[in-house]
Amino acid sequence: MKIKTLISTGLFLLFFSAISIAQEDSLAVEQLGEVRDSINLDEDYEPYNALAPAKAAFYSAILPGLGQAYNGQYWKIPIAYIGLGIGVYFYINNDDQYNRYRDAYKDRLAGREDEFLGRISTDRLINAQEFYQRNKEISILVTAGIYILNIIDANVTAHLQQFNVNEDLSFKPKMNYDVLTGKPNYGMSLNYNF
Incomplete structure (x- = not known):
């Protein structure tokens, strides 16, 4: 039972x-x-696109500034082209000066008159060639660095555009005063609203 x-x-x-x-x-x-x-979802809400950063980086690698256009930051395109243009300008200028001093050095070694007509010694011609060769290499590095920064900027911007940044995620400092003494109380608090 x-x-x-x-x-x-x-x-x-x-x-x-x-x-x-x-x-x-x-x-x-x-x-x-x-x-x-x-x-309430905003009308302009777009779901997370995991390929957007890769697309932006690819576009910037193909044509500098195209990734910035893909991200909608058109004001960065002239900055990218100005940086690349400055690097290319200094490369061409240093290359011309290098060739000028190199030709003068070759003429001097061959026994012909050079454009400097003895105003510059042979050692100074060699030093000038080395100086402009080094500046050419630096110009190439600066241009490549700006090109890489262009790609990185497009990638990072595409990543950051997908974060929710609105008024609920803001920092609002507040000063409290002591009622008895009238002096400010120092401290910090973190308020998070769901």
């Missing part, structure tokens, strides 16, 4: 616990539906 009572009591408890769990689940589903209905 005790075994039947224990089995029937166990089945009774199991049955009612299953009913209560089902009721809790249905309440949770109803509450979730209410929460979904209460969320």
Whole structure:
């Protein structure tokens, strides 16, 4: 008799616990539906696009400034081209000066008159060639660096554009005064609203 009572009591408890769990689940589903209905999504909301940064970097690698155009930051395009143009200008200028001093040095070694007509010694011609050669190499490095920064900028900007930045995520400092002394209380608090 005790075994039947224990089995029937166990089945009774199991049955009612299953009913209560089902009721809790249905309440949770109803509450979730209410929460979904209460969320207002902006009309311009776009889902996360994992390939946007890669696309922006690829576009900037193909044509400098194209990744910035893809991100909608058109004001950065002239900056990229000015930086690249300055690097190319200094490369061409240093190359012309290098060739000028190199030709003068070759003419001097061959025994011909050079454009400097003895005003500059042979050692100074060699030093000038080395100086302009080094400046040419630096110009190439600067131009390549600006090109790489262009690609990195497009990639990082595409990453950062997908973050939610609105007024709820702002920092608002507040000064509290001591009521008794009238002096400010210094401290910091972090308030996070859901």
